Amino acid sequence: MKKIALIIAAVIGLAGCGETDLTPRAIQAETDVCAVCNMSITYEEFAGQLIEQDGDHFVFDDLGCLIEHINGMDQTELGAAFIKDAVTDEWLNIERAAYVYAKDEWTPMAYHVLAFEDEQAAEEWLDSGREGELLTLEDLYGFDWGNHH
Amino acid sequence: MKRLLLLMLFLSWPLGAVQAEESLQQKIDALPEGAVIELEAGVYNEAITIKKPLTINGADGAVFRVEGEKPAISIENTENVAIRNVQIEQGDTALLIQDSSNVTVERLRIIGADQAASVHRSKKLVLRELSIEGPDGHYSDKGNGIALYKSEDIEVSDNEIRNVRDGIYIEHAKGLRASGNSIQDSRYGVHLMYSEQVQITGNHFSGNVTGVMLMMSNDSRIHSNIIEEHIMPNASGLVLYDADTIEVTDNSITSNALGLSLQKTGGSTVAGNRFFGNQIGMEFINSAETNKTKGNEFTGNIIQLRSDARGGQIAGNYYDDAALLDLDEDGYGDTPYTAMQSYGQWMVREPVYQYFTEAPAVVLLNEMDREMNRLTSLVLIDNSPLMEAPSDLQTSASVSLWRLVLGAAVMAFAAFIWRKESAG
Numbered sequence: 236m237k238k239i240a241l242i243i244a245a246v247i248g249l250a251g252c253g254e255t256d257l258t259p260r261a262i263q264a265e266t267d268v269c270a271v272c273n274m275s276i277t278y279e280e281f282a283g284q285l286i287e288q289d290g291d292h293f294v295f296d297d298l299g300c301l302i303e304h305i306n307g308m309d310q311t312e313l314g315a316a317f318i319k320d321a322v323t324d325e326w327l328n329i330e331r332a333a334y335v336y337a338k339d340e341w342t343p344m345a346y347h348v349l350a351f352e353d354e355q356a357a358e359e360w361l362d363s364g365r366e367g368e369l370l371t372l373e374d375l376y377g378f379d380w381g382n383h384h
Numbered sequence: 385m386k387r388l389l390l391l392m393l394f395l396s397w398p399l400g401a402v403q404a405e406e407s408l409q410q411k412i413d414a415l416p417e418g419a420v421i422e423l424e425a426g427v428y429n430e431a432i433t434i435k436k437p438l439t440i441n442g443a444d445g446a447v448f449r450v451e452g453e454k455p456a457i458s459i460e461n462t463e464n465v466a467i468r469n470v471q472i473e474q475g476d477t478a479l480l481i482q483d484s485s486n487v488t489v490e491r492l493r494i495i496g497a498d499q500a501a502s503v504h505r506s507k508k509l510v511l512r513e514l515s516i517e518g519p520d521g522h523y524s525d526k527g528n529g530i531a532l533y534k535s536e537d538i539e540v541s542d543n544e545i546r547n548v549r550d551g552i553y554i555e556h557a558k559g560l561r562a563s564g565n566s567i568q569d570s571r572y573g574v575h576l577m578y579s580e581q582v583q584i585t586g587n588h589f590s591g592n593v594t595g596v597m598l599m600m601s602n603d604s605r606i607h608s609n610i611i612e613e614h615i616m617p618n619a620s621g622l623v624l625y626d627a628d629t630i631e632v633t634d635n636s637i638t639s640n641a642l643g644l645s646l647q648k649t650g651g652s653t654v655a656g657n658r659f660f661g662n663q664i665g666m667e668f669i670n671s672a673e674t675n676k677t678k679g680n681e682f683t684g685n686i687i688q689l690r691s692d693a694r695g696g697q698i699a700g701n702y703y704d705d706a707a708l709l710d711l712d713e714d715g716y717g718d719t720p721y722t723a724m725q726s727y728g729q730w731m732v733r734e735p736v737y738q739y740f741t742e743a744p745a746v747v748l749l750n751e752m753d754r755e756m757n758r759l760t761s762l763v764l765i766d767n768s769p770l771m772e773a774p775s776d777l778q779t780s781a782s783v784s785l786w787r788l789v790l791g792a793a794v795m796a797f798a799a800f801i802w803r804k805e806s807a808g
Contacts, residue, residue: 264522264524265522265617266617266618268618272599272625272626273618273623273625273645273647274597274599275524275571275593275618276524277523277524277549277571278524279524344577344599345555345556345577345578
């Protein structure tokens with residue numbers, strides 16, 4: 236009986252060492268600060284989030300900070316990254332999102348890039364009378380963030 | 385009789401409607417440019433928009449109580465406007481200034497507004513003696529006290545701001561002078577973004593997450609402010625992030641979780657400040673090499689200075705934990721002060737390590753550091769540490785003068801008595 240109990244405990248324990256949970260967590264406005272610029276994250280609608288392969292979470296106040304962090308990190312440690320949808324305020328995986336650089340749209344670090352569920356959603360947003368430039372994730376990695384303030 | 389009553393009713397009832405009191409906006413629209421309105425005490429339940437030169441002087445008790453999203457007072461596309469001595473009770477934006485110049489706003493009391501004063505693309509502004517009290521709730525759920533966007537040549541002085549997101553938020557501004565303001569219980573006292581030629585002088589910041597947050601800005605000065613008691617999670621007295629040519633001088637930085645943090649900052653000077661009773665006095669992150677730190681006083685901080693890098697220009701500061709000798713009596717220690725310890729470096733990378741600051745192993749490590757670092761020039765070392773705190777020197781000078789005067793007076797009195805007795 237003791238052996239069975241030990242085996243069950245070991246199985247449960249090992250199950251806990253399974254795959255890392257790569258889902259985004261809720262922002263804590265009281266304590267969360269951007270991992271790049273150290274600003275407290277009080278505009279949740281612009282927040283970004285990155286989860287490393289070991290399960291460590293990093294949060295960001297602006298898409299520009301998230302991309303800066305990714306550009307500077309060991310890419311093998313990147314588990315998943317998310318950004319808030321500019322329309323629905325839901326988390327989007329950055330690899331599946333579409334982006335618009337709109338210089339008249341305010342963001343916490345004045346990077347002026349917004350994320351959308353897909354290209355169609357981004358185009359619909361642009362068709363609603365806003366000015367902007369459609370970008371892909373690859374564009375963001377090479378984007379000259381410093382010159383868009 | 386009935387006819388008479390009906391006639392009286394006919395004459396009196398509609399008269400009120402026909403001669404309905406003119407709204408304040410109608411009065412403003414009817415006035416010539418440059419007119420002065422002496423606003424009587426009372427509650428005004430309407431939002432007004434000013435689009436021409438005008439002065440409004442409120443009597444005590446003049447209150448704008450406005451519902452809805454429209455700002456209580458809007459000043460748009462005009463110049464030479466002054467508004468004085470009114471109270472605004474508005475849940476959204478209280479005061480909006482856009483595309484205007486030569487605007488003076490004085491002695492306004494703004495209560496419960498999500499955004500108290502918002503300024504866009506304007507210049508030559510004075511915002512003075514405003515009393516701003518934000519709504520209840522967490523700072524992430526409300527707006528700023530005074531927000532300035534793409535504006536220049538602005539005086540923001542002697543304002544009392546509390547309980548907002550950022551007391552004074554500045555984005556793409558130039559030529560701002562913020563002085564004599566008191567900002568408390570907010571996220572950031574002053575939050576600067578992409579701005580230049582800003583003077584932050586003689587203000588009092590306390591109980592915020594961070595007193596002054598200066599980001600991506602340059603050519604500015606933070607001088608003679610009191611920055612104290614910023615002790616919330618992630619709190620700092622003063623943070624410079626990605627900044628250039630900033631002077632931080634003669635400030636009193638007291639009882640903060642972190643006194644001053646320099647992050648990705650270069651070409652700046654930190655001089656004559658008093659770091660007292662902070663958990664960490666000052667830190668450098670990617671900033672150590674091109675900034676000058678001199679003539680500061682580090683007293684009673686758990687960690688005086690820490691850095692994530694080696695090297696840096698620190699010289700001529702006072703450290704209360706320095707064990708120094710001054711055999712040549714030049715006022716500077718004969719041996720260097722090791723201002724950075726390995727443990728301080730680690731704490732920059734892993735802030736949770738601060739919980740072990742006084743653990744026996746850490747104390748031993750610090751002592752080993754102190755001994756080892758005397759042999760190397762690669763660490764953050766002050767080669768000319770001050771023997772006495774600059775504030776002690778000032779205090780002792782004033783005490784000596786006082787004693788000198790008192791002593792001279794006593795001597796003169798004694799001489800007078802002695803001569804008098806001798807003559808007798």
